[in-house]
Amino acid sequence: MKVLVAVLTTGSRSSTFEQCLLSIIEQKLDSNIELSILVVENNVEHSQLVGGSLSKLSNESDVKIIHALETKKGIPYARNNALTFATKKNYDYLAFIDDDAFAQQNWLQSLCSKVNGFDVVAGPQKAIFPANTAKYFYLASLYHERKVNEGVVVKWAATNNILIDVNTMKKSNLKFNESLIHGGEDKELFLRLTASGGKIIWVQSAIVQEHIVYERLTTKWALRRCFRMGATGFKIESCNKSFFKVLSTCAFKGVAYIVKGLLSFLPFLISPKRTHLDSLCDLSHGIGFFYGIFSGGKVRSYA
Secondary structure: EEEEEEEOOOOOOOOOOOHHHHHHHHHOOOOEEEEEEEEEEEOOOOOOOHHHHHHHHHHOOOOEEEEEEEEEOOHHHHHHHHHHHHOOOOOOOOEEOOOOOOOOHHHHHHHHHHOOOOOOEEOOOEEOOOOOOOOHHHHOOHHOOOOOOOOEEEEEOOOOOOEEEEHHHHHOOOOOOOOOOOOOHHHHHHHHHHHHHEEEEEEOOOOEEEEEOOOOOHHHHHHHHHHHHHHHHHHHOOOOOOOHHHHHHHHHHHHHHHHHHHHHHHHHHHHHOOOHHHHHHHHHHHHHHHHHHHHHHOOOOOO
């Protein structure tokens, strides 16, 4: 089984980039799994910082590390670069992990053990907060993975922790939507996959962890992120619904999030186990849906 793990980076200095690569190199795998790593740099030219890290790790490891450059700016372009590479080089499976995350040693083995009968295998990404983070932030749902039980078949998944059957993508001519350059391209793709009969299984034991940086622990960042999630909803819903169905679905979701945010604000404000940031995020999420409707899904980079 040939498996390619793709890591996307912009080439900027990151204290977690090498930790991410090391966590992949140090995976405990069965002998039938042949592992390679593809670093896709979304930049105008190769970075000496990235190149230096890769040279160092390549010299210290038996795992093949490949460096690719994607000059078109945007996550979907970088992801499609990895998908195209995996297809052309006849890899069986393509995995994605974020460059600011690191994998537990059984991560890839856990994903690979569930591939039979499924087109995609997905797992959780768990947050690691800085010391003394206020509960206002660490209790917020935005920073945590959705709760899904082991073995549940889901309709979509995120590329922060996923293993994809390359042949399925090739046969169905599926790729990431390059118009969604500000997010949502993964959810949109996998909703199209499952709408056409593809199957995604959730593996709770396949864990990656992400360091939450201080820059993301602000109300402004959280609200902008949720607004963008709502605003991209129009194009995501358009993947397998008629125009009028998309309008009604987005309008319903927008109203639902706004009502939920309003009704939960006071209870969450006084609850020791909840945070009213969740209410504010729901309001922003709902408003984002209506922005997406009126803009036709044309979304700027909010977060």
